[in-house]
Amino acid sequence: MVTPSRKQREIQEREAQILKLARPILLREGYQPLSMDRLATLMEYAKGTLYNHFPNKEEIVLALAIESMELRLKMFEAASIASRVPRERLLAIGAACELYTQSCADHFAIEDWIRNSTIWNKSSTARQDLIRQCEGRCMSIVSGIVRDAVAHGDLKLENDLTAEEMIFGFWAINYGSQVLAATSPSLVSLGVPNAPRAIRHHCFTLLNGFGWQPMGDFADHIKAMDRFGDLLRKQFADQLTNR
Amino acid sequence: MVTPSRKQREIQEREAQILKLARPILLREGYQPLSMDRLATLMEYAKGTLYNHFPNKEEIVLALAIESMELRLKMFEAASIASRVPRERLLAIGAACELYTQSCADHFAIEDWIRNSTIWNKSSTARQDLIRQCEGRCMSIVSGIVRDAVAHGDLKLENDLTAEEMIFGFWAINYGSQVLAATSPSLVSLGVPNAPRAIRHHCFTLLNGFGWQPMGDFADHIKAMDRFGDLLRKQFADQLTNR
DNA sequence: TCAAATATCGACGATGCGTCAAAAAAAGTC
DNA sequence: GACTTTTTTTGACGCATCGTCGATATTTGA
Numbered sequence: 001m002v003t004p005s006r007k008q009r010e011i012q013e014r015e016a017q018i019l020k021l022a023r024p025i026l027l028r029e030g031y032q033p034l035s036m037d038r039l040a041t042l043m044e045y046a047k048g049t050l051y052n053h054f055p056n057k058e059e060i061v062l063a064l065a066i067e068s069m070e071l072r073l074k075m076f077e078a079a080s081i082a083s084r085v086p087r088e089r090l091l092a093i094g095a096a097c098e099l100y101t102q103s104c105a106d107h108f109a110i111e112d113w114i115r116n117s118t119i120w121n122k123s124s125t126a127r128q129d130l131i132r133q134c135e136g137r138c139m140s141i142v143s144g145i146v147r148d149a150v151a152h153g154d155l156k157l158e159n160d161l162t163a164e165e166m167i168f169g170f171w172a173i174n175y176g177s178q179v180l181a182a183t184s185p186s187l188v189s190l191g192v193p194n195a196p197r198a199i200r201h202h203c204f205t206l207l208n209g210f211g212w213q214p215m216g217d218f219a220d221h222i223k224a225m226d227r228f229g230d231l232l233r234k235q236f237a238d239q240l241t242n243r
Numbered sequence: 244m245v246t247p248s249r250k251q252r253e254i255q256e257r258e259a260q261i262l263k264l265a266r267p268i269l270l271r272e273g274y275q276p277l278s279m280d281r282l283a284t285l286m287e288y289a290k291g292t293l294y295n296h297f298p299n300k301e302e303i304v305l306a307l308a309i310e311s312m313e314l315r316l317k318m319f320e321a322a323s324i325a326s327r328v329p330r331e332r333l334l335a336i337g338a339a340c341e342l343y344t345q346s347c348a349d350h351f352a353i354e355d356w357i358r359n360s361t362i363w364n365k366s367s368t369a370r371q372d373l374i375r376q377c378e379g380r381c382m383s384i385v386s387g388i389v390r391d392a393v394a395h396g397d398l399k400l401e402n403d404l405t406a407e408e409m410i411f412g413f414w415a416i417n418y419g420s421q422v423l424a425a426t427s428p429s430l431v432s433l434g435v436p437n438a439p440r441a442i443r444h445h446c447f448t449l450l451n452g453f454g455w456q457p458m459g460d461f462a463d464h465i466k467a468m469d470r471f472g473d474l475l476r477k478q479f480a481d482q483l484t485n486r
Numbered sequence: 487t488c489a490a491a492t493a494t495c496g497a498c499g500a501t502g503c504g505t506c507a508a509a510a511a512a513a514g515t516c
Numbered sequence: 517g518a519c520t521t522t523t524t525t526t527g528a529c530g531c532a533t534c535g536t537c538g539a540t541a542t543t544t545g546a
Contacts, residue, residue, distance in 0.1 A: 007512070007524085031361050035502060046526040051504070115426040116359065118274050132429065139433045159461045161444055164434030168423070169416065169445035176419020177411065183358040186375065190382045191407030201404055202412035206445065209452030218402045249543095254493090278533060289495040294535070 015053050018043060019067065022060050027106050031061075031113070058122040065114045066127065068107035069134040071239060072100050076141050078235055082228055086149035087212050091221070093142055094174070094203055095228035098196060101178045103233070103240040108178065142167045154213040166210070173202055200225060258296050261286060262310065265303050270349050274304075274356070301365040308357045309370065311350035312377040314482060315343050319384050321478055325471055329392035330455050334464070336385055337417070337446055338471035341439065344421045346476070346483040351421065385410045397456040409453070416445055443468060 021042050025034045036057055040047040054060050079092035101108045113119055114131060146163035149155040157166065181187055181195040192198060204221045216224075233240065264285050268277045279300055283290040297303050322335035344351045356362055357374060389406035392398040400409065424430055424438040435441060447464045459467075476483065 011524090030364070032502090036504080037502065040527095047503090048505080048527070049525055052524075055504090057503075115422065117426075120426070121273070132432075135427065136433060143434065159444060161441070162434060165437075165441040165444070168420065168430070168433075168435045168438065168441050169448075172419035172423055172442070172445070173412065173416040174419070175423060176415035176417070179358065179422070180411070180415055180418060183360075183363075184378065187411070189375075190379060190411075191386065191405060192411045194408075195411065198404070198408040198411050199415070201402060201408070202415070202449065205412075205452035206449055207452075209448035209450075275533090279535080280533070283496095290534090291496070291536085292494055295493070299535075300533095 011053075014043075014045075014049075018050065018053060018060065019064055023064055023106070023110070026061065026064065026113070027109060034060075055124065056122055058119045059124060059127060061110070061113050061119050062123045062127040062131065064110050066130050066134065068104075068110050069131065069138075071104065071107055072096075072111075073134060073137055073141075075100055075232060075236060076138055078232060079228065080141050080145060082231060085214070086145050086152060086154055087207065087214065088224060088228075089145045089148075090142070090170075090207070090212075091224050092228040092232075093145070094170075094200070095225045096232055097174045097178075098225070099229055099232050099236070099240070102196075106241060109182070112179065139164060139167065142170075149212060155210060169206065170203065173206070174199065177202075254296075257286075257288075257292075261293065261296060261303065262307055266307055266349070266353070269304065269307065269356070270352060277303075298367065299365055301362045302367060302370060304353070304356050304362050305366045305370040305374065307353050309373050309377065311347075311353050312374065312381075314347065314350055315339075315354075316377060316380055316384075318343055318475060318479060319381055321475060322471065323384050323388060325474060328457070329388050329395060329397055330450065330457065331467060331471075332388045332391075333385070333413075333450070333455075334467050335471040335475070336388070337413075337443070338468045339475055340417050340421075341468070342472055342475050342479070342483070345439075349484060352425070355422065382407060382410065385413075392455060398453060400453075412449065413446065416449070417442065420445075 018039065022034060022039060025038070034057070036047055036050055039060075040050050043050070054063065075096040076093060079096040080089055082092040083089050120128070143163040143166075146155065146157075146166055150157060150163070157163070177195055177199045184190070187193075187195055200222060201218065204218055208215050261282065265277060265282060268281070277300070279290055279293055282303075283293050286293070297306065318339040319336060322339040323332055325335040326332050363371070386406040386409075389398065389400075389409055393400060393406070400406070420438055420442045427433070430436075430438055443465060444461065447461055451458050
């Protein structure tokens with residue numbers, strides 16, 4: 001018994017609208033000012049109706065994060081085919097990370113909320129699974145590049161390191177530096193005025209440390225990342241909000 | 244006009260007691276279950292008295308984080324004099340990080356709360372400054388090691404990288420991986436069963452990428468870190484709670 | 487011993503989450 | 517079109533928590 005559909009569509013669209021209203025509040029005012037009453041008023045629906053869509057406030061945050069992670073995933077997919085040389089493909093992923101955090105700072109900030117235990121623990125396993133799945137797809141795109149590099153003879157993994165473990169390192173350094181840059185009270189006064197450049201340098205050093213061919217010098221590395229950055233910026237021009 | 248002191252001491256001690264009661268709640272039950280009413284009941288004082296000590300709930304969290312960061316700082320200080328070889332001193336710092344996150348998981352988890360914008364923004368600049376100061380001291384301990392290495396000729400910083408920027412990389416990779424390990428839904432299923440080992444490997448690779456002398460092989464690296472870990476574990480035996 | 491200063495108390499207002507029974511709207515039936 | 521049944525919407529309600537503030541108790545100092 002398929003429910004015809006006008007009403008059904010209406011409900012579906014409302015869900016998107018809730019998220020659209022919630023996003024800027026969470027982003028620009030924070031978690032507490034994002035209240036269900038306020039959201040209901042803005043929507044011009046009763047609070048109870050909101051609760052038909054989301055069982056609690058936390059789920060809204062997760063839903064927002066899922067939207068964001070899907071954008072990131074698309075960027076990763078685009079980056080992963082930006083070159084035929086594995087090392088460059090990884091640089092392109094790095095450029096995607098930069099672009100995402102800098103020009104989709106909103107999305108990046110939202111993703112971070114899901115690491116908050118208060119929020120994570122109150123949300124449904126269904127949405128948690130979606131997030132896990134997204135993470136898994138991101139990981140397999142990037143670890144695939146590593147495997148290609150190994151297959152092409154550009155890279156040798158030593159000491160039983162797996163492709164995923166290797167990627168974990170790049171993930172950690174990128175994620176870590178971005179969070180630190182965003183939340184550490186004044187990196188500048190700690191002596192790190194240009195965090196993005198520092199990170200590029202570290203990734204460069206790490207790649208060389210692994211002996212990943214072909215190794216250029218740091219200037220080449222910078223140039224390549226800028227090139228991929230521009231490429232992605234064009235491809236995703238309509239999605240880049242900030243800066 | 245110095246207030247005599249019995250009462251004054253009493254008040255001072257109460258502050259410590261509040262933190263002592265608050266810590267396990269925040270840790271084991273989370274931010275929301277840590278309520279001012281509950282804390283007041285536990286203290287057998289009225290809520291208003293609590294508010295004489297801390298202007299709001301967030302400040303309590305910051306105060307806890309400061310306690311934790313001071314322990315970390317002590318570990319860093321101990322680590323930084325655990326050897327005369329700069330590269331080994333940095334390994335010792337790495338071991339301190341490991342020990343802190345693994346065996347003082349409580350403290351590490353608490354530190355992370357202050358990165359929550361909700362909490363940070365509601366706290367006083369006075370306590371925020373204390374935190375900044377702590378971070379600064381940590382940074383200067385570790386960047387001092389880098390400078391020593393340069394002075395001893397063990398390391399050459401290229402491409403205008405400063406000691407602080409270099410440290411920032413290690414900080415990011417350690418911090419990032421620890422947060423990811425703690426919050427990323429099942430790293431294991433992503434293909435990273437042994438995150439700590441992976442991080443050791445990445446730090447090893449990074450050090451070599453920078454050409455920091457003397458370079459041993461990975462087995463030596465592991466051995467050295469284990470040695471420093473044991474050393475610190477003994478020194479801080481009384482403070483290590485978990486595991 | 488008593489007045490001024492300080493500390494403590496806990497009821498109170500305000501806010502926000504999530505519920506649920508009643509009302510409204512839509513879908514289905516003849 | 518008149519009806520019954522199902523689904524959706526509503527918003528007042530119960531409950532919890534934060535932070536306040538005037539009243540009360542305690543300490544200090546003369």
